[in-house]
Amino acid sequence: MSDIYEKSIAFHKKYRGKLEVKSKIPIRTHTDLSLVYTPGVAGPCMVIAKDTEQSFSLTWRANTIAVISDGSSVLGLGNIGPEAGLPVMEGKAALFKTFGGVNAVPIVINTQDPGEIITFVKQIVPSFAGINLEDISAPRCFQITEQLQGVGIPVFHNDQDGTAIVISAALRNAAKVVNKPYTSLRVVILGAGAAGLATARMLLGLSCESDICHRIPKGTSVKDIVVIDRRGALYSGRDNMNIYKQAIAGLSNRAQYKGDLAGALTGADVVIGVSGANLIQPSMIHTMGKNPIVFAMANPIPEIMPDVAKKAGAVIVATGRSDFPNQINNVLAFPGIFKAVVDGRLKTITSDMKQAASEVLASLVPDPTPDHIIPDPFYLRLADILSRAILKTKKPLI
Amino acid sequence: MSDIYEKSIAFHKKYRGKLEVKSKIPIRTHTDLSLVYTPGVAGPCMVIAKDTEQSFSLTWRANTIAVISDGSSVLGLGNIGPEAGLPVMEGKAALFKTFGGVNAVPIVINTQDPGEIITFVKQIVPSFAGINLEDISAPRCFQITEQLQGVGIPVFHNDQDGTAIVISAALRNAAKVVNKPYTSLRVVILGAGAAGLATARMLLGLSCESDICHRIPKGTSVKDIVVIDRRGALYSGRDNMNIYKQAIAGLSNRAQYKGDLAGALTGADVVIGVSGANLIQPSMIHTMGKNPIVFAMANPIPEIMPDVAKKAGAVIVATGRSDFPNQINNVLAFPGIFKAVVDGRLKTITSDMKQAASEVLASLVPDPTPDHIIPDPFYLRLADILSRAILKTKKPLI
Numbered sequence: 001m002s003d004i005y006e007k008s009i010a011f012h013k014k015y016r017g018k019l020e021v022k023s024k025i026p027i028r029t030h031t032d033l034s035l036v037y038t039p040g041v042a043g044p045c046m047v048i049a050k051d052t053e054q055s056f057s058l059t060w061r062a063n064t065i066a067v068i069s070d071g072s073s074v075l076g077l078g079n080i081g082p083e084a085g086l087p088v089m090e091g092k093a094a095l096f097k098t099f100g101g102v103n104a105v106p107i108v109i110n111t112q113d114p115g116e117i118i119t120f121v122k123q124i125v126p127s128f129a130g131i132n133l134e135d136i137s138a139p140r141c142f143q144i145t146e147q148l149q150g151v152g153i154p155v156f157h158n159d160q161d162g163t164a165i166v167i168s169a170a171l172r173n174a175a176k177v178v179n180k181p182y183t184s185l186r187v188v189i190l191g192a193g194a195a196g197l198a199t200a201r202m203l204l205g206l207s208c209e210s211d212i213c214h215r216i217p218k219g220t221s222v223k224d225i226v227v228i229d230r231r232g233a234l235y236s237g238r239d240n241m242n243i244y245k246q247a248i249a250g251l252s253n254r255a256q257y258k259g260d261l262a263g264a265l266t267g268a269d270v271v272i273g274v275s276g277a278n279l280i281q282p283s284m285i286h287t288m289g290k291n292p293i294v295f296a297m298a299n300p301i302p303e304i305m306p307d308v309a310k311k312a313g314a315v316i317v318a319t320g321r322s323d324f325p326n327q328i329n330n331v332l333a334f335p336g337i338f339k340a341v342v343d344g345r346l347k348t349i350t351s352d353m354k355q356a357a358s359e360v361l362a363s364l365v366p367d368p369t370p371d372h373i374i375p376d377p378f379y380l381r382l383a384d385i386l387s388r389a390i391l392k393t394k395k396p397l398i
Numbered sequence: 399m400s401d402i403y404e405k406s407i408a409f410h411k412k413y414r415g416k417l418e419v420k421s422k423i424p425i426r427t428h429t430d431l432s433l434v435y436t437p438g439v440a441g442p443c444m445v446i447a448k449d450t451e452q453s454f455s456l457t458w459r460a461n462t463i464a465v466i467s468d469g470s471s472v473l474g475l476g477n478i479g480p481e482a483g484l485p486v487m488e489g490k491a492a493l494f495k496t497f498g499g500v501n502a503v504p505i506v507i508n509t510q511d512p513g514e515i516i517t518f519v520k521q522i523v524p525s526f527a528g529i530n531l532e533d534i535s536a537p538r539c540f541q542i543t544e545q546l547q548g549v550g551i552p553v554f555h556n557d558q559d560g561t562a563i564v565i566s567a568a569l570r571n572a573a574k575v576v577n578k579p580y581t582s583l584r585v586v587i588l589g590a591g592a593a594g595l596a597t598a599r600m601l602l603g604l605s606c607e608s609d610i611c612h613r614i615p616k617g618t619s620v621k622d623i624v625v626i627d628r629r630g631a632l633y634s635g636r637d638n639m640n641i642y643k644q645a646i647a648g649l650s651n652r653a654q655y656k657g658d659l660a661g662a663l664t665g666a667d668v669v670i671g672v673s674g675a676n677l678i679q680p681s682m683i684h685t686m687g688k689n690p691i692v693f694a695m696a697n698p699i700p701e702i703m704p705d706v707a708k709k710a711g712a713v714i715v716a717t718g719r720s721d722f723p724n725q726i727n728n729v730l731a732f733p734g735i736f737k738a739v740v741d742g743r744l745k746t747i748t749s750d751m752k753q754a755a756s757e758v759l760a761s762l763v764p765d766p767t768p769d770h771i772i773p774d775p776f777y778l779r780l781a782d783i784l785s786r787a788i789l790k791t792k793k794p795l796i
Contacts, residue, residue: 005441017458021501023492033720039698040406049482060415082524084447094421126480300437322431
């Protein structure tokens with residue numbers, strides 16, 4: 001592992017980061033200057049002054065979003081601060097452009113106060129067509145994301161919904177491989193942070209807005225889910241739970257299981273780790289039901305290494321990493337989602353859109369196998385396909 | 399004029415703005431992905447977590463600044479708001495890259511409260527190597543810029559110091575052309591906003607920090623300056639002046655002139671307009687001293703059109719526009735200044751640095767003529783020459 005770190009450090013030093021801003025048109029003459037700058041630039045300014053919506057067609061806002069983080073929960077490294085989070089945000093921005101064709105600007109801020117983050121994001125709205133929040137720790141991220149809905153452009157927390165969309169797509173195909181019905185899977189989610197709770201919501205077919213969760217009538221949902229945090233299973237009435245955990249506790253774990261991870265995994269079909277390095281033991285996988293499905297998604301070090309999980313009996317193993325098969329990583333979703341945001345001038349990303357993204361993503365692997373339950377990030381036109389599926393859910397104007 | 403506006407609107411519509419963000423390295427393989435993204439990216443993150451200064455060498459922060467505006471004073475168009483200001487900020491960013499090789503991100507924010515702007519900029523500091531404030535109205539811009547000194551990276555208000563540096567350089571050479579000593583010029587500055595007061599400070603050889611102005615001992619300064627605002631000349635004891643005007647009133651206008659622009663121009667050598675369209679009449683130029691120098695810099699429409707000023711007797715005319723000779727525009731300064739910021743990892747831009755920039759800029763036209771008192775923006779390696787001159791003033795570490 002230290003080898004890839006050293007290589008990456010040398011690479012970052014050599015290139016001084018990964019991004020650059022470029023002028024789309026060369027500026028070579030005084031005529032060029034008078035068009036892009038004074039006096040000509042006053043023209044588009046005056047048009048937008050009359051109708052701010054025109055900023056979505058006369059400026060780079062047409063195709064540009066921000067990736068914003070406070071550095072409070074970076075990869076599996078924890079609260080390492082904004083500067084240390086910048087390489088990840090810059091990486092995300094490089095992926096937005098490479099895979100989705102969307103310009104993305106990494107912005108790291110030195111406050112971790114939810115109210116201040118909300119104010120900051122609201123203030124920056126006129127600069128961008130969408131906001132991708134990244135690596136903000138739970139439960140702060142839930143409040144922040146909720147309170148930023150309705151600001152005129154979509155505000156999406158990638159660690160929540162981006163991850164949940166890809167997990168649910170992968171799980172649909174994993175169920176096919178082991179020949180079990182998706183809706184009757186017994187699923188254990190290890191981790192009740194941003195990704196864990198959002199995944200529980202998505203698998204349960206819930207649409208949660210403004211602190212209230214509704215079941216989406218059309219959604220095919222998983223019925224048996226237990227979510228585990230540091231203290232064990234979430235169940236109704238347990239103490240030491242924030243309101244977001246309380247809500248999910250009330251909507252999952254119908255058997256009111258009250259034990260730890262090892263107990264929860266006994267007889268389970270699926271374990272989804274969105275927690276930390278090495279938290280799943282091989283002995284736990286032995287006790288799972290027939291043909292265990294193991295998603296070990298902690299980054300950079302998964303809950304259990306793929307070879308160890310396979311040896312312990314897992315039939316399907318997925319991680320978040322680029323160097324193993326079955327990369328369940330939100331890079332499969334976010335470029336296409338934000339391509340839809342800019343192409344459709346979306347003001348919000350609805351539950352229907354997230355559902356559509358998950359379904360189309362699963363459909364791109366029509367014959368899944370244990371080592372191929374989800375498309376590769378390099379799948380041709382992936383973002384375009386996702387974007388079209390998302391924009392189809394937009395209700396036509398009457 | 400409407401012709402160039404229409405052309406510029408069509409141009410902006412066609413290209414959907416002027417900028418794009420690009421990945422500096424192609425991402426084509428899983429190996430690429432594991433270096434720029436997970437798991438490799440954890441390497442630079444951990445290095446920066448130990449020493450945030452490393453963010454200036456391991457991320458694009460090494461060569462990236464922000465152009466921030468609240469849209470309160472855009473060109474000569476006034477308070478048209480953040481969205482309408484975005485084409486200008488995007489244009490500045492395109493010039494930063496084209497002329498200085500520096501990545502710049504345009505950011506427009508929807509608050510005009512000085513305290514909120516200060517908080518916003520402080521919060522965004524970890525993302526960038528420098529902040530260029532743009533088109534923020536006076537007197538708010540003075541307070542905002544002052545209170546943002548010492549945040550760890552330079553915060554520079556282009557409409558103040560960027561403009562003042564170029565005006566003072568042009569004035570040095572204009573004095574040569576009309577064969578008058580620079581220090582004994584009688585100068586009238588029309589406009590007591592960001593550019594007007596900063597120009598007065600610079601010409602007077604003042605270094606103003608934290609509300610206190612000092613004379614810079616080495617600076618060759620102009621002694622006779624009168625600043626005019628909407629109500630006439632600034633003089634000690636006049637009412638209706640903010641503290642920034644009061645300060646300049648006490649340090650300029652030694653004759654305690656109390657009249658209007660027309661009276662102030664009688665016998666003057668130079669008028670510097672940094673105000674609004676068409677505010678200088680030909681009749682005023684008739685009454686100026688021998689060989690009048692007229693800098694009419696309002697954008698997009700100057701205080702007096704060059705042909706009209708010449709007809710009225712002006713020997714040297716300069717504007718801020720790209721379509722007339724003698725473009726006194728801060729585009730001559732800001733790319734080089736921020737090239738110095740990123741190349742030298744500056745934490746502040748000192749008065750000595752601004753003075754050095756002005757002097758080297760003037761020196762690039764060794765034999766000035768009436769139509770050539772200042773270098774062209776396309777002067778080869780201009781930003782590089784400025785940057786080196788600025789970095790020379792840095793005191794060596796002992």
